[in-house]
Amino acid sequence: MMSSILEGVLDEELDKELGYSKYDYRNKKTDNSRNGHSKKTMHTSYGDMDVSIPxxxxxxxxxQLIKKYQNTVTQDMEEKSFLCMQKE
Incomplete structure (x- = not known):
């Protein structure tokens, strides 16, 4: 569940970076576009989890959420993810 939340935030970061959402090609004002995802294994206090980085x-x-070469989830990120999971 925590990986889903992190992946959603990373996708939103990319939307902001590119200036358009995933399926909003009409508002695309850049020659840059999405190019899939790469897998990253993150270490948490709950164990290892795979995250797809766009x-x-x-x-x-x-x-910005998960920097390059970062492979651990901070306690602060775990707490925020846990709070998001409780709201759902």
Whole structure:
């Protein structure tokens, strides 16, 4: 469940970076676009989990939630994810 929340936030970050949402091609004002996902294994206090990190064609997207080369989820991220799960 926590990986779903993290993936959703990462997708929103990419939307903001590119300036358009995933299926909103009419408002696309850039030559950059989505280019799939890469898998990353994150270590948490609950165990390991796989997260799909979105990519862009030009390689300009730098994720802010989970930085490059980061492989652990901070306690703060775990607590926020837990609170989101309780609201659903």
């Amino acid at each position: 990519r862009d064609r030009n390689g300009e997207y730098e994720p």
